Amino acid sequence: METHSLLFSxxxxxxxxxxxxxxxxxxxxxxxGEIVGLxxxxxxxxxxxxxxxxxxxxxxxGAMAMRGxxxxxxxxxxxxxxxxxxxxxxxxxxxxxxxxxxxxxxLEASYxxxxxxxxxxxxxxxxxxxxxIGIDYIRPDKKVSNLDFATxxxxxxxxxxxxxxxxxxxxxxxxxxxxxxxxxxxxVDNLFDNMxxxxxxxxxxxxxxxxxxxxxDVSDRIYVFKDGRNAALLDRKDANxxxxxxxxxxxxxxxxxxxxxxxxxxxxxxxxxxRNLGRRGFFGGVNLKLRRGEVVGVCxxxxxxxxxxxxxxxxxxxxxxxxxVVKGRVERFASxxxxxxxxxxxxxxxxxxxxxxxxxxxxxxxxxxNFRAFRRFGCVSARLERENARRRVDELSIRTPGxxxxxxxxxxxxxxxxxxxxxxxxxxxxxxxxxxxRGVDVGAKEEIYxxxxxxxxxxxxxxxxxxxxxxxxxxxxRIIVMKDGLVTREFDAPAGAKPxxxxxxxxxx
Amino acid sequence: xxxxxxxxxxxxxxxxxGERSRLRDNISRFVSLASIVALLILFTAMxxxxxxxxxxxxxxTDISPILAMSCGVALVLLLGSxxxxxxxxxxxxxxxxxxxxxxxxxxxxxxxxLFGVFAGLLNGVLHAKLKVPSFIAxxxxxxxxxxxxxxxxxxxxxxxxxxxWGYVNWVRAKSLGPLPLGPVPPLFLIxxxxxxxxxxxxxxxxxGKTMMALGANERAARLIGLGIDQAKIVAFTLSGIxxxxxxxxxxxxxxxxxxxxxxxxxxIAIASAALGGVALTGGRGHILMVILGVxxxxxxxxxxxxxxxxGFWQQIVFGLLVLAAIYMNSDRRRRDLVVK
Numbered sequence: 001m002e003t004h005s006l007l008f009s010x011x012x013x014x015x016x017x018x019x020x021x022x023x024x025x026x027x028x029x030x031x032x033g034e035i036v037g038l039x040x041x042x043x044x045x046x047x048x049x050x051x052x053x054x055x056x057x058x059x060x061x062g063a064m065a066m067r068g069x070x071x072x073x074x075x076x077x078x079x080x081x082x083x084x085x086x087x088x089x090x091x092x093x094x095x096x097x098x099x100x101x102x103x104x105x106x107l108e109a110s111y112x113x114x115x116x117x118x119x120x121x122x123x124x125x126x127x128x129x130x131x132x133i134g135i136d137y138i139r140p141d142k143k144v145s146n147l148d149f150a151t152x153x154x155x156x157x158x159x160x161x162x163x164x165x166x167x168x169x170x171x172x173x174x175x176x177x178x179x180x181x182x183x184x185x186x187x188v189d190n191l192f193d194n195m196x197x198x199x200x201x202x203x204x205x206x207x208x209x210x211x212x213x214x215x216x217d218v219s220d221r222i223y224v225f226k227d228g229r230n231a232a233l234l235d236r237k238d239a240n241x242x243x244x245x246x247x248x249x250x251x252x253x254x255x256x257x258x259x260x261x262x263x264x265x266x267x268x269x270x271x272x273x274x275r276n277l278g279r280r281g282f283f284g285g286v287n288l289k290l291r292r293g294e295v296v297g298v299c300x301x302x303x304x305x306x307x308x309x310x311x312x313x314x315x316x317x318x319x320x321x322x323x324x325v326v327k328g329r330v331e332r333f334a335s336x337x338x339x340x341x342x343x344x345x346x347x348x349x350x351x352x353x354x355x356x357x358x359x360x361x362x363x364x365x366x367x368x369x370n371f372r373a374f375r376r377f378g379c380v381s382a383r384l385e386r387e388n389a390r391r392r393v394d395e396l397s398i399r400t401p402g403x404x405x406x407x408x409x410x411x412x413x414x415x416x417x418x419x420x421x422x423x424x425x426x427x428x429x430x431x432x433x434x435x436x437x438r439g440v441d442v443g444a445k446e447e448i449y450x451x452x453x454x455x456x457x458x459x460x461x462x463x464x465x466x467x468x469x470x471x472x473x474x475x476x477x478r479i480i481v482m483k484d485g486l487v488t489r490e491f492d493a494p495a496g497a498k499p500x501x502x503x504x505x506x507x508x509x
Numbered sequence: 510x511x512x513x514x515x516x517x518x519x520x521x522x523x524x525x526x527g528e529r530s531r532l533r534d535n536i537s538r539f540v541s542l543a544s545i546v547a548l549l550i551l552f553t554a555m556x557x558x559x560x561x562x563x564x565x566x567x568x569x570t571d572i573s574p575i576l577a578m579s580c581g582v583a584l585v586l587l588l589g590s591x592x593x594x595x596x597x598x599x600x601x602x603x604x605x606x607x608x609x610x611x612x613x614x615x616x617x618x619x620x621x622x623l624f625g626v627f628a629g630l631l632n633g634v635l636h637a638k639l640k641v642p643s644f645i646a647x648x649x650x651x652x653x654x655x656x657x658x659x660x661x662x663x664x665x666x667x668x669x670x671x672x673x674w675g676y677v678n679w680v681r682a683k684s685l686g687p688l689p690l691g692p693v694p695p696l697f698l699i700x701x702x703x704x705x706x707x708x709x710x711x712x713x714x715x716x717g718k719t720m721m722a723l724g725a726n727e728r729a730a731r732l733i734g735l736g737i738d739q740a741k742i743v744a745f746t747l748s749g750i751x752x753x754x755x756x757x758x759x760x761x762x763x764x765x766x767x768x769x770x771x772x773x774x775x776x777i778a779i780a781s782a783a784l785g786g787v788a789l790t791g792g793r794g795h796i797l798m799v800i801l802g803v804x805x806x807x808x809x810x811x812x813x814x815x816x817x818x819x820g821f822w823q824q825i826v827f828g829l830l831v832l833a834a835i836y837m838n839s840d841r842r843r844r845d846l847v848v849k
Contacts (some may be wrong), residue, residue, distance in 0.1 A: 316732065340734030354732050359725045359792060368722065368733045371715030379713035422733070 006068070007032045007204045008053075008084075008173050013062035015048050017411070021441060022048040023228045026062070030204045032171055035195055037219030038208045041248055041468045043439065045228040046208050050175050053206075054086045055079040067171060085160035086175035093144045093156055100126035100140035103159045129162045130155075133194045150187040153179060157191070161198065172203045180209055192218045210301070212241045224248055242502070249470050249501065257446070258474030262453040263495040266477055267292035271327060271461040272313070272344070272430050278321030282308035283485035286322070290430065290461040295452070297464045297476030297493070301508050305485035306465055307349075307434070313463060314346035314432045315339030326430065345369060345428035347419055349435045349465075351412065355419045358408030362400060363389035365407050365418050369426035392421035396451065413444025420451055429460040435467045449475065469505070473498050481507040541784055541801040545808055552812035559815050565692040570762065572800075572807045573696040574599070574755035578778035579785070579799045580707045581629075581751025584744040586782055587711070589724045589791025590636060590643035592745065595752035595778060597654035598628045599771030602756025604662045607766030610673040617676070621753055628654060629749020633742030643745075651775075658768040667766040677761040696758050703754060707747060708796035716740050724791025781806050806830075 008030040015023040023045040030036050040046050051057045053064065055073030064071045066082055073079035076086070093102045100123045104111065111122045119141075126140035135154045144152060157179070164172040176195075180188050195205050195218060209215050215222055222239055224232040224247040232247040269292045278284030283305030290296050300306040311317040313324065315333030323330050326342045333339040336346070348354035356365055367374050367385040374384040389403040396417045400410060407418050416436065423431060436452070437445045452475060456462060466472025473479065479491040481504055489507040491499045552559040578595050585592040602621045609617035628650065635646040669677065682695050690698075711717035719740035723730040731737050752771070759770045784802030787794030809830060813823045 314732070335737070336732050337734045337736050345734060346732060348729075348732050353726070354729050357722045357725050357729055357733075360722060364718065368718075368735065371718065379709070380715060380718065381713075426734070 005031065006065075007034075007171055008064070008066050008071075010049070010053070010064045011062060013049065013052060013064070014060045015045075015052060015057065016060045021228055023052070023059075026225070026228070026230055028223060030173060030206065032204060033199050033202050034220045035199050035205045035207055035218055037215035037222040038206055038225065039210075039212060039215055039222060039244055039248060040225035040231070041470075043227075043467065044225040044248070046225055047177060048228070049225075050086060050177055050206070050208065053079070053084060053173075053175060066173070080163050083164050083172040084175070085164035085172070086177065087153075087156050087160050087179055088177060091149075091152055091156060093152055093159070095145040096143065098141050098143055099130075099138055099147070099155050102144055102155060103129060103140075103162055105159075130158050133158055133161055134190070134197065135194070150183045153183060154187075154191070154194075157194065165203075173206065174198065174203060175206045175208075177208045178210065179207075180211060180214055188214060212244050216241065216244070245502065245505075249468070257449070258471070259449050259453045260474065260495045260498075262450075262457065263295075263475075263477055264293035264453070264456040266294035267459065270325075272463075273325040274309075274313075274322065275325065276322035277309070277312065277319055277324055279308055279312055279317060280320040283482065284321060286480075286482075286487055288463075288480060288487075290463060292429075292459045292461055293456045294478065295456055295462045295464050295476045297466060297472040297479040298482060299466070299469060299472050299479055299504055299508060300482035303484075304482040304508070306482050308485075309482070310346070310432050310434050310463065310465055313339075313430075314344055316346075340369060340426065340428060343428050344430040344432065345423055345426055346432035347416075347423065347434060347436050349438060351415055351419065351439070352408075356407045356415055359406055361404045362393070362398070362407055362410075362418055363403040366392055366421045366425055369422050369428070373425065373427075388425055389421070392424065396421055396424075397447065411441075411444075412439040413441055413448075416440055416444070416448065417451075420448070424455070431455070431460060431462045433462055433464045435465055437467045437471065469501055473501065473504070479504065483508055541786070541798075541805050545801065545805050548805070548808050548812055552808070552816055555816040559812065562692040564811070564815065566694055568807060568811050569692070569697040570694045571811055572803055573694070573700040574758040574762075575774060575778055575781055575807060576697075576700040576800060576803045577703050577751045577754040577758065578774060579751075579781040579803050580704045580796055581748035582778050583782040583785070583787045583794060583796055583799050584707065584711060584720055585643070585748045586779070586787045586789055587720045587724045587791055587794055588643075588741055588744050589727075589789075590741070590744075591779070591789075592632060592643065592647045592748045593775060594628065594632060594647040594651040594654060595748060595755070596771035596773070596775030597651045597658060598625060598749055598752035599756035599759060599774060600768050601628075601654045601658040601661070602753040603760040603770050604658050604667060604766035604768050606757055606760040607667045607669050608661065610669070610676050615676065618757065621757055622750065625750040625753025625756075626746055627749070628753070629746035630742065632749065633745030636745060637738040637741035655768075655772075662766060662768040664768065666768070669760075669764040669766075674764065677764060680761045696762065699754070700758075703751065704796065704800060707751075710747070711796050716743050720744050721792060724788075724793070726792070777806060 006029055010026065010028040013023055013026040026045065026049060028049065038046050052059045054076050055078050056076060058074070066084065071082060073082060094105065103126050104122055108117055111118045123140040127136060130136045130138055130140070135158060138151060138155060144155065147155065160174060164174065179191060183191060195207070199205060207215065207219060216236065216239060219236055222234045222236065222244065223230065224234070224244060226248060234243065270289050271292055272290040274286050274288040277286045286309060288296060298306045298309060308317065312319045315336040315338055318332065318334065325331070326344060331342050339345070352358060363386045366389045371380050374380050374388065376384060386403060393400065393403060398414050398417045398421065400414060407415055410418065437448055440448065452462065464472060464476055466475065473493060476493050479493050479499065480487050481489045491504065493499055549560065558564060578599065582592050582595055602624060605624060606617055606621045609620050613620055632647050632650055635641045636643045679695060682690070684690055711720060716736065716739055719730060719735040719737070722735060723737055723740055727737065755774065756771060760766050781802035782799050783789055784805055785799035787799065809827065810823070813826065
């Protein structure tokens with residue numbers, strides 16, 4: 001086989017979406033037999049880059065090369081053909097099929113004998129493949145739905161591995177996007193052994209993880225991304241967690257960025273109180289007080305229960321233990337509508353799926369959480385809706401050709417501002433912000449921070465799940481840290497005396 | 510392995526749904542209107558009596574019950590749900606009205622109206638509160654009301670006894686007080702009023718707007734704080750009322766209560782709404798445009814009679830037409846073409 005000093009390279013890669021730049025002038029090189037770690041905060045561009053490499057999306061700029069040849073896949077199948085495979089964050093196995101059927105899914109034609117599927121031969125080959133990456137304890141004829149998550153993850157890796165190695169003997173590239181989030185320690189070790197074995201066979205791996213210790217454990221070199229750009233490239237021997245973390249978040253962002261000087265001093269009136277609040281199987285024993293003008297940040301990793309706490313507070317889920325008190329009344333919301341009547345409203349995480357009606361015009365979206373306020377003669381008046389929308393569009397400087405525009409046309413930042421406009425037009429004074437700056441470009445982020453300050457200055461209270469830890473610290477006046485469904489620590493975060501990120505991280509992991 | 514149906518892909522494809530769907534709305538309106546005009550010309554050319562005053566009166570009389578039903582079912586379709594029970598609610602209403610004139614007199618109309626409210630409410634509660642898919646819920650109630658219609662009528666068409674004709678003679682009125690109506694039958698005016706009321710309700714009240722929002726994106730509508738269940742129940746109730754009104758129309762027009770009279774109209778009503786640009790996947794459509802769909806279907810049915818197309822062939826033409834209409838309106842980018 002012809003050898004190159006590089007297996008894969010990407011240069012000047014850029015990906016722009018309407019209104020936001022996900023990736024800008026990114027460089028990446030992978031040598032044969034190497035495990036490359038990729039780290040960065042949410043929205044740093046890791047997943048975007050993987051999508052470009054897999055041909056799921058096309059780069060706006062830049063070029064890639066595989067084994068020295070130009071490489072520009074248009075579909076994942078094309079990428080597979082060139083020896084590039086990816087294990088997705090979401091499990092993509094078909095649950096009601098067996099392990100063997102999944103591994104050879106779409107390739108059954110080569111196992112047909114006399115018009116019937118030769119399952120025995122297929123399972124034998126499956127056993128071989130599983131053996132190659134050291135998981136031959138899995139039976140090929142077992143249904144995937146009967147396997148635990150970790151085993152499914154291994155099957156998925158085996159499947160990807162078999163797909164890319166089928167046409168190319170060595171020198172393939174496997175992308176692993178957060179493969180360890182559902183695995184326990186010994187399973188992670190097993191996975192790493194397999195990754196090293198693949199690498200020893202001349203294959204390369206790009207490994208994306210939020211867990212820095214794991215990246216340090218298994219990678220040969222580590223790329224750090226920040227805001228869609230390369231922030232650093234480190235050899236394993238030169239890196240440790242503190243260095244990586246600093247490169248990921250950059251210099252501690254100045255308080256100015258988060259408008260710290262405008263952080264409101266909380267009032268005395270308690271808007272919302274959680275007393276020993278719990279939801280069975282998700283979180284428990286949460287005590288929390290939210291006062292007027294206060295932003296309470298909730299920090300924690302995925303699965304810490306912070307999302308579920310949010311869902312309970314805004315009425316999307318119900319609680320099973322403790323009490324939720326809103327403005328002095330014990331509440332048990334059956335729906336977000338009831339929560340809204342009590343004055344609690346959320347900015348959901350998945351904006352397009354949960355926060356807006358993409359097909360409806362801007363002015364209707366803005367009025368939706370409070371039709372009552374726009375009534376005249378018993379009917380909702382489009383004129384009042386429009387007047388309000390026009391005012392809000394000016395106030396929040398939403399960039400749009402007009403208020404009759406469907407929200408679906410707007411960029412992430414502007415669509416998010418429409419959500420804020422809707423919330424400002426409602427009577428809610430307890431706001432649950434779930435990743436309010438997710439998928440929003442830097443400029444719009446600053447405007448949203450400023451908006452958050454305005455809203456708290458007007459006496460409303462907020463529970464905030466920051467898109468990044470930094471953001472959470474920067475915006476919050478108090479921070480609770482959750483881990484495995486429990487509150488591990490509470491920090492005060494007054495302007496000018498914010499806690500350190502590493503201090504908080506200690507209680508998250 | 511790489512999964513081509515990766516969720517992010519679907520999301521990126523859906524971003525620009527707005528413009529295309531607006532274009533499609535306009536196309537379907539234009540096509541409906543243009544086809545009506547073309548067909549009117551065609552049928553008139555084949556038989557000059559087609560646009561004579563008597564036949565116009567026939568056309569408008571035929572349109573009336575379908576319009577009342579279509580506007581009701583259009584609201585349900587906006588949710589992304591379906592109502593299959595309208596036909597049998599109409600049959601039941603027709604039978605009940607015929608029988609109730611005796612004991613109740615004019616109050617029979619109110620009683621049948623209340624029946625429509627009840628039947629629609631039942632569908633709505635089954636769907637919204639008990640979470641029964643609307644297809645199943647209304648298929649079941651359809652069967653219930655159909656049987657009820659047979660039981661009440663004893664399985665026979667009931668004729669209105671001449672003593673009670675006084676309650677239905679207004680159907681043939683040629684004037685509204687001093688105002689001459691010309692070829693416009695009173696039934697059509699009522700159906701038109703139903704359409705306008707439904708339209709105003711849908712576009713000008715919170716609950717009505719919620720129907721549209723929830724059809725477009727139920728998850729978002731819920732988190733926005735809209736009253737999802739209420740909107741669903743009201744939509745089904747209005748659909749039931751529309752069906753009961755259609756049943757009343759059938760009874761007063763025919764001076765009899767036929768227990769199968771509404772049967773074939775359920776699908777005609779749904780097809781009319783779809784022809785009028787209401788998406789069967791929900792979240793898109795305009796109640797006032799439903800009249801175009803109803804008009805088109807009625808013109809075709811009536812026209813085929815006037816130019817004497819064989820009855821069996823009529824059904825074939827009709828079926829093809831409905832297919833074409835739904836094809837033009839279906840949103841093929843969305844993968845979830847499932848009735849909720």
